[in-house]
Amino acid sequence: MYTAPITDFPLACATTPFLSDGGECGRLMAGRDWSSTSLGPIELWPRCLTSALSILLRSRVPIVMLWGHDGVMLYNDAYSEFAGSRHPASLGSNVRESWPELAGFNDTVIAKALAGNTLHYRDHELTILRNGAPETVWMDLNYSPVVDEAGVPAGVICFLAETTEKVAAERRAAFLLALSDELRPLTTPADIMNRTAERLGELLDASRVFYAEITDAGMMTVERDYSRGVESIVGAHSLASFGPDLLAAYRAGEPVVVRNVGGDERLSAPARAGLASRQVGAFIDVVLFNEARWVGLLAVQNASPRIWSPAEEKLVQEVGERVRVAIERVRAERDRLWDLSQDMLARADFAGMMSAVNPAWSKVLGWSETELLTRGYANFMHPDDVGSSTDAIAGMTVTGQPARFENRVSTRDGGWRHIEWTVAPEPDGENFVAVGRDLTDTKARAAELDTAREALRQSQKMEAVGQLTGGIAHDFNNMLTGIIGSLDLIRRNIGAGRPERVDRYIDAANASAQRAAALTSRLLAFGRRQSLDLRAVDINALVRSMNELADRTLGEQTVLETYLNPDLWVASSDVNQLESAFLNLCINARDAMPDGGKLVVETDNVSLDEHYVSNHPGLASGEYVVLSVSDTGIGMSPATLEKVFEPFFTTKPVGQGTGLGLSMIYGFTRQSGGHVRIYSELGVGTTVKLFIPRSHEGTEPVHASKAEIVSGQGETVLVVEDDPSVRLIVTEVLGEIGYGVIEAFDATSALPILESGRAIDLLITDVGLPGMNGRQLAEIARKSRPQLKVLFITGYARNAAVRSGFLDKGMDMLTKPFAMDELAMKIRDVFDG
Ligand code: ADP
Ligand code: MG
Numbered sequence: 101m102y103t104a105p106i107t108d109f110p111l112a113c114a115t116t117p118f119l120s121d122g123g124e125c126g127r128l129m130a131g132r133d134w135s136s137t138s139l140g141p142i143e144l145w146p147r148c149l150t151s152a153l154s155i156l157l158r159s160r161v162p163i164v165m166l167w168g169h170d171g172v173m174l175y176n177d178a179y180s181e182f183a184g185s186r187h188p189a190s191l192g193s194n195v196r197e198s199w200p201e202l203a204g205f206n207d208t209v210i211a212k213a214l215a216g217n218t219l220h221y222r223d224h225e226l227t228i229l230r231n232g233a234p235e236t237v238w239m240d241l242n243y244s245p246v247v248d249e250a251g252v253p254a255g256v257i258c259f260l261a262e263t264t265e266k267v268a269a270e271r272r273a274a275f276l277l278a279l280s281d282e283l284r285p286l287t288t289p290a291d292i293m294n295r296t297a298e299r300l301g302e303l304l305d306a307s308r309v310f311y312a313e314i315t316d317a318g319m320m321t322v323e324r325d326y327s328r329g330v331e332s333i334v335g336a337h338s339l340a341s342f343g344p345d346l347l348a349a350y351r352a353g354e355p356v357v358v359r360n361v362g363g364d365e366r367l368s369a370p371a372r373a374g375l376a377s378r379q380v381g382a383f384i385d386v387v388l389f390n391e392a393r394w395v396g397l398l399a400v401q402n403a404s405p406r407i408w409s410p411a412e413e414k415l416v417q418e419v420g421e422r423v424r425v426a427i428e429r430v431r432a433e434r435d436r437l438w439d440l441s442q443d444m445l446a447r448a449d450f451a452g453m454m455s456a457v458n459p460a461w462s463k464v465l466g467w468s469e470t471e472l473l474t475r476g477y478a479n480f481m482h483p484d485d486v487g488s489s490t491d492a493i494a495g496m497t498v499t500g501q502p503a504r505f506e507n508r509v510s511t512r513d514g515g516w517r518h519i520e521w522t523v524a525p526e527p528d529g530e531n532f533v534a535v536g537r538d539l540t541d542t543k544a545r546a547a548e549l550d551t552a553r554e555a556l557r558q559s560q561k562m563e564a565v566g567q568l569t570g571g572i573a574h575d576f577n578n579m580l581t582g583i584i585g586s587l588d589l590i591r592r593n594i595g596a597g598r599p600e601r602v603d604r605y606i607d608a609a610n611a612s613a614q615r616a617a618a619l620t621s622r623l624l625a626f627g628r629r630q631s632l633d634l635r636a637v638d639i640n641a642l643v644r645s646m647n648e649l650a651d652r653t654l655g656e657q658t659v660l661e662t663y664l665n666p667d668l669w670v671a672s673s674d675v676n677q678l679e680s681a682f683l684n685l686c687i688n689a690r691d692a693m694p695d696g697g698k699l700v701v702e703t704d705n706v707s708l709d710e711h712y713v714s715n716h717p718g719l720a721s722g723e724y725v726v727l728s729v730s731d732t733g734i735g736m737s738p739a740t741l742e743k744v745f746e747p748f749f750t751t752k753p754v755g756q757g758t759g760l761g762l763s764m765i766y767g768f769t770r771q772s773g774g775h776v777r778i779y780s781e782l783g784v785g786t787t788v789k790l791f792i793p794r795s796h797e798g799t800e801p802v803h804a805s806k807a808e809i810v811s812g813q814g815e816t817v818l819v820v821e822d823d824p825s826v827r828l829i830v831t832e833v834l835g836e837i838g839y840g841v842i843e844a845f846d847a848t849s850a851l852p853i854l855e856s857g858r859a860i861d862l863l864i865t866d867v868g869l870p871g872m873n874g875r876q877l878a879e880i881a882r883k884s885r886p887q888l889k890v891l892f893i894t895g896y897a898r899n900a901a902v903r904s905g906f907l908d909k910g911m912d913m914l915t916k917p918f919a920m921d922e923l924a925m926k927i928r929d930v931f932d933g
Contacts, residue, residue: 116142118150122157123177128188129153137192138170148248152257162262165246167255171195171210182262184230201229209243213256219243223263233359233407238267268411275303276418289427290323296423297326300400304412307379307403308333311423313396320397330379330403343368350394355417356385360405382406384413386420396424444519444536447526450497452476455531464538466512482508482516489521496525496532506539518543575619575758582612619760621915632674632772633913636797639671639678639703639725640664646679650686650701657696665704671725672795677768678727684761685729685788691752692733692786700730706791719775723794730787736780744778765790811924812838815861815931819843820850820877821893822869830864830893833920839927847872854881860888862930867894878911889930893918 119126135141139149149167156163157176164175173195180187190198195206205226212219221241227234240261245253279299286292293311301309310325310333321336339347345366349356358364359382361375375383381404388396398420400412438445438458446461448454457472465472467480478486485507492505502524508516518539525532586609593601643662651660689699704726713721736744743749745766750757762776765788769776773793780786817839821827824845831841842860844850846869854860863881865874878890890911907913912933914926 116150118154119157122153125175125177125180125191126157128191129157129174132192134192137172138168139172139192146248146254148246148254152246152255156257162260163257164260165255165257166195166206166210166213167246169210169214171206171256173198179260182230182260185232186230199228201234202226209258210256213243213245214253216245216253218245223267225267231407233405235407235409237262237264239263264409265411268409268415272411272415272418275299275415276422279419280422283422283426286426287430287433289430292423292426292430294324294326296398296419297324300416300419301326301328304400304415306400308401309399311396311398311420312337314339314394330401333378341371341374343371346371350385350387350397353387353389355387355413356383357408357413358383359407362405379403382408384408384416386417388420388424390424390428396420396427398423442538444534444538446534446536447531448477448534449531450493451530452478464511464517465509480509482510484508492521493523493532496523497529500525509536576616579612579616579619583609583616586612619758632677632768634672634674634772636670636795637673637675637678637792638668639673639727639792640666640668642675642678643682643701643703643727646682650683650699654686654690654699655696658690658693659698661698661700663700663702665702667705668703669705669723669725669794670797671792672797673772673774673792674768677772678790678792681765681768681790682727682729684765685790688761688788689729689731689733689786691756692731692735697732697785700728702726702728702730704728705794708791719791720773724774724791725794726789726791728787728789730785732785735782735784735786736778737782741778741780745776762788812927814838814840816840816842816859817862817864817927818850818853818860820845820847820863820865820869820874822846822866826866826893829920830923833923834927837924846870847874847877850877851880854888855884860885862889862891862927864891864893864927867892882908891926891930 116130119130122129129142132142134145139145152165153174156165156174159176160178162176162178162182164173164179166173171194173190173193175183175191180191183190186198195210196203199206209219219241220243221239223238224241225236225238227236229235240263242259243256246255246257248254279296282295282299283292286295297309297311300306306326306328307330308325308327310322312320312322314320318339319336320339322334325332325334327333342350345368346356349366356366358367361367361372361381361383364372367375380401383399383401386398387394388398398416400416441458441460444460444464445458446454447456454473454477457469461472462468465480472480478490481489489505489507492503496503502522504520504522506518506520509519511517519536520539521534521536523532523534586605589605590602590609593599593605643664647660647662654660686699693699705723706726707723708719708721710721713719740751744762746759747763748759749763750759766776769790769792775791777789777791778786779789812834817834819827819830819834819841821830821843822845827843827845831843834841842853842858844853847865848871850863850865854863863878865877867874869877874892874894878888878892881888881890887910892907892911892913894913894915910930910933912926912930914923918926
């Protein structure tokens with residue numbers, strides 16, 4: 101331990117030449133008694149220390165030396181300025197005690213330098229407390245060890261330069277640049293204020309930032325603010341409450357910087373109280389002028405007292421200027437928009453008057469601005485549109501939401517324009533703004549387009565109808581030729597007394613007529629206009645019963661294989677249509693395999709899920725029975741595949757194909773709630789799958805062939821039919837097979853018969869009668885004769901596509917054309933069922 105000898109103060113001065121010309125700090129050091137410090141009496145300080153001090157004290161650059169492990173601070177006048185209020189107490193003190201906020205940093209520096217290292221920092225950020233409040237500063241710091249006579253580091257000397265101003269300027273420039281970029285695309289003053297307040301608040305870590313507009317009435321309105329940990333002050337505030345001194349400062353145009361609201365004399369007592377109640381402890385207010393007019397105020401506030409740096413003041417000032425310019429820019433653009441807009445813009449009140457209209461109004465409608473502003477807007481609306489328009493406007497007072505409507509508005513020259521309006525209420529509850537777009541031309545163009553489209557559709561339809569009727573006419577001509585020719589031959593042969601040849605011609609005529617009937621039934625099937633008799637069907641049984649027929653159709657080179665699912669579900673379908681569809685598929689397969697091959701018939705159960713049916717419009721998800729017919733034939737090209745369901749589409753030579761097979765199958769399956777899929781590959785083969793909805797009823801036995809004619813037992817039948825030849829045939833046949841017949845040609849003549857006391861066992865009536873239809877007739881008849889059996893005959897069951905919904909108990913239906921044995925069997929069914 102070193103014990104300091106007792107020395108005189110003036111002696112010390114004379115013995116310390118290294119302190120002369122050392123400025124204020126040199127004098128202070130000379131006047132101090134160092135003997136009680138860790139450095140010991142000044143006249144015994146080592147050479148290395150005194151020579152370093154002589155350089156340090158004479159320098160104009162801030163330099164500080166930290167001596168020994170304690171880091172005793174010795175510095176010059178330039179440094180003392182940097183130290184602020186810490187000087188002079190820090191001179192000669194232990195650095196860790198004088199600058200506790202930097203103790204950690206200084207620990208590192210002292211340790212490294214005393215180990216012989218130099219250290220350099222550029223723009224190093226430090227938060228220091230040199231003036232009573234925390235302050236962020238930036239510095240360039242260069243540390244070097246000071247070595248003693250033996251070359252061992254005894255202290256560290258630091259050359260420092262505060263770069264706070266430079267760094268702040270760089271940051272301010274970068275911030276302003278980024279802010280300008282952010283503000284440029286914004287289009288409303290509110291957005292600009294909002295964004296600025298947010299960015300500035302984040303940068304300065306302020307409690308509240310806002311841009312206020314100053315109105316002529318001495319009010320300050322804040323539309324939005326940025327606030328953190330304090331309440332928002334959005335709203336209107338009276339300027340008078342700031343007090344006369346502050347207002348005078350504002351008027352002078354200088355920024356008002358207050359570090360501590362509680363202790364600032366420029367603020368009146370009420371102003372201080374007002375600010376304190378708004379949680380303002382410190383603030384910077386920058387007033388903004390447009391020419392000589394005070395238009396706004398940018399305020400940055402801190403909840404607690406805060407020392408604002410000159411850099412921060414400057415930043416707030418520059419930001420304020422930028423906000424003002426940005427706001428003026430969007431206002432100018434808005435004005436330009438108002439003047440140049442093609443749309444009609446207006447401000448109006450809910451009482452019915454407009455207070456401002458833009459020039460587009462006069463351009464579109466021809467009315468002058470004065471006319472528009474003095475006559476009340478409803479007067480310009482078409483009388484039929486006034487109600488809906490004023491309702492939409494009034495609705496805004498309830499919802500507070502924008503609304504949209506269309507109406508017709510009168511023009512000065514007596515016409516009407518279609519206008520689409522968007523209206524939005526203003527916050528005052530009395531006014532709203534309106535934007536109107538003239539739709540007149542758009543509407544006219546849309547109408548023209550519709551007409552053109554309709555014309556195109558018509559011509560396409562005509563073309564399709566032309567193709568269809570051409571095809572049918574051709575086929576029918578062939579069939580009619582067969583019938584007419586045969587009838588002609590019959591007449592001639594009978595006339596010539598050669599009745600033995602007549603039978604052949606009757607057969608020929610009959611065959612042609614059958615083909616014609618088949619053709620019409622296919623057409624009806626495609627048009628989905630046929631009367632379907634949906635019943636529970638066992639498709640396996642149907643396939644088995646058709647096997648023999650299919651086999652015969654196929655010829656010798658073709659092998660038929662069937663794979664029937666033994667647990668097949670019962671399907672819901674029309675047996676006759678299904679038979680005919682199945683046969684058609686077999687025939688197509690045969691045609692596709694002219695040199696023979698293999699035909700596979702399969703049945704199976706499938707459940708179609710939502711995903712599958714979502715890709716097949718018209719198909720419902722659920723359970724289906726699938727009947728598939730596959731061949732190893734020529735297959736189809738994609739182009740053919742696209743057209744196969746079109747009626748009359750055929751690739752077969754004239755006389756062989758009608759092009760109605762698949763179209764009939766398509767129509768029939770869709771009508772019965774099912775669906776057809778075709779998989780085909782050219783040269784490989786084709787599979788056609790019919791998806792038939794599952795039924796949950798029991799099945800009836802399938803009868804593939806017709807029974808012999810069933811005769812009557814003298815029952816009385818009333819036949820109502822307007823077509824004389826059909827009526828003639830029906831009555832003739834009924835008479836022949838043993839029924840008593842009464843005939844009527846329409847409902848009016850049939851009713852008296854039904855209402856008389858005559859015994860009638862069965863009513864056979866056409867559905868499509870002139871006047872009252874057959875269905876209505878049956879209903880009336882059933883009122884007086886509830887047990888009466890009814891058989892409807894129909895050619896075209898447009899309204900009764902599926903019988904089940906049409907027929908009550910004891911009723912049945914027969915579709916034209918029908919063979920006489922079918923009629924006889926049906927009558928028997930009705931009596932028996
Ligand atoms: P048609 O058999 O009278 O030509 P369809 O409607 O039954 O009429 O068939 C239309 C067309 O579809 C046929 O002409 C043929 O080109 C094609 N087609 C149908 N089934 C098959 C099949 N199994 N293999 C190859 N092509 C087929
Ligand atoms: Mg065919």
